[in-house]
Amino acid sequence: MRILHVSDSHLGYSAYHKIAENGLNQREVDVYNSFKQFVDYAIEKKPDLIIHSGDFFDSVRPTNRALFFALQQLLKISDAEIPFIILSGNHETPKMRETGSVFRLFEHIPYIYPIYKGKLEEIEIGNAIVHAIPHCFSNEDLKKNIENVKKRENFINILVLHVGIIGIKEFRRGDFNEQIIPSGCLPIDFDYIALGHYHKATQVTENAYYAGSTEYFSFKEAGEQKGFYDVEINRKVNFIPLKVRQMINLGAIDCSLLSPEEITHEIIRRADEKGVDGKIVRIELKKIGRGKYKALNWERIKKLASSALHFEMPYEFFEMEQELRGRSKIGNLEEEWREYIASVPIGGNKKEIEELALKYLHEVSR
Incomplete structure (x- = not known):
């Protein structure tokens, strides 16, 4: 059996301020283009099954534009009669059960199987059983669903x-609503486990794979390959790269011992070495003085950055770091209060107010 495993397409995502020729946000267009590449590959190869393991959309309520694009691509797959299972991930799953899922729109499209109800569903495709668990409403729900997964004999599982x-x-990604399981929860006797959420294509166990995302969504991902898996069950797993806009992290420059001219030169040297035209670029300035920062050759830097789709240069002022180091250690609450009250002009019985406050502090800190 041949399947395509794709994940984390985040349709509808947009970022930065560059506008494409069609008037849309360029990053939104990039995300659509990468997913269209995948669909074109799927239609050309015509696998037995396509699995999308979550975060098909970037949000619970995607824009009409994102919905229109998604429907266009799903109808292409449907017309090609390729079964396509789409799992709801943490980005598109509503926080409350009462809130409807956008995935309901896909329920009546032939060959499209949206999985979004917060519970285990089993779909029979040919001689395979797909056990699909979408993002759940709680960790307890997730645990119960995993416990309910049972291997079916005489099927590819x-x-x-x-x-x-x-x-x-x-x-893990550190998202506010991500759900985490121990690797021991992954059944070792299944033929393939298609994972979503982690954006780097990775083999986790002998039979479990993250497909990664189809585009870059964070500088944490800079330099990774983006794509999907073309899988022949129990034979081989091939990673298929997608052509996407490059995201590069040029690292951090320690500016403490460098002059403004040397810092400017190092920024330009690193950028020229990697090339920034049309790319998404980041370089960080560490321990730079405010005077040095103002004295950088901004004309040269802005000219360099103008050819990038996005160029960001976060900085850490040397003076701020020194201030933080020079601050005395925060004392306990009583010491802090005594210092504060001593510095504030108060009429009346200042001693009585101080002692009353200390009494309350003592009570709440027991």
């Missing part, structure tokens, strides 16, 4: 999850 994994290595 595929598990689909959108979760972070902890074990010898950790695969």
Whole structure:
């Protein structure tokens, strides 16, 4: 059996302020283009099954434009008669059960199987059973759903999850609503486990894979390859790269011993070495004095940055770091209060006010 495993397309995502020729946000267009590449590949290769393991959309309420694009691509797949299972991830799953899911729009499209109801669903495709668990409404729900997964004899068994994994290595993103499971929860006797949520294509266990995202969504991902898996069950797993806009992190420059001219030169040297035209670029300035920062050759830097789609240069002022180091250690609450009250002009019985406040502090800190 041949399947395509893709994940974390985040349709509708937009960032920065560059506008494409069609008037849309350029990053939004980039995200659409990368997913269209995947769909074109799928239609050309015509696998037995496509699995999308979550975060198909970037938000619970995608724009009409994102919905229109998604429907266009799903109808292409439907017309090609390729079964396509789409799992709801943490980005598109509503926080409350009462809130409807946008995935309901796809329920009546032939060959499209949206999985979004917060519970385990089993879909039979040919000689395979796909056990699909979408993002759940609670960790307890997730645990129960995983416990309910049972291997079916005489079938190819595929598990689909959108979760972070902890074990010898950790695969998590730190999202506010991400759900995490131990690697020991992944059944070792399944034929393939399609994971979503972690944006780097990674083999987690012998039979479990994160497909990664189809585009760059954070500088944490800079330099990673973006794509999807072309899988022949129990034979081989091939990573297929997508052509996406490059995101590069030029690292940090320690500016403490450099002059403004040397800092400017180093910024330009690093940028020229990697090339920034049309790319998304980041370089960080560490321990730079305010005077040095103002004295940088901004004309040269802005000219360099203008060719990038996005060029960001966060900085850490040397003076701020020194101030933080020079601050005395914060004392306990009583000491802080005594210092504060001593510095404030108060009429009346200042001693009585001070002692009353200390009494309350003592009571709440027991």
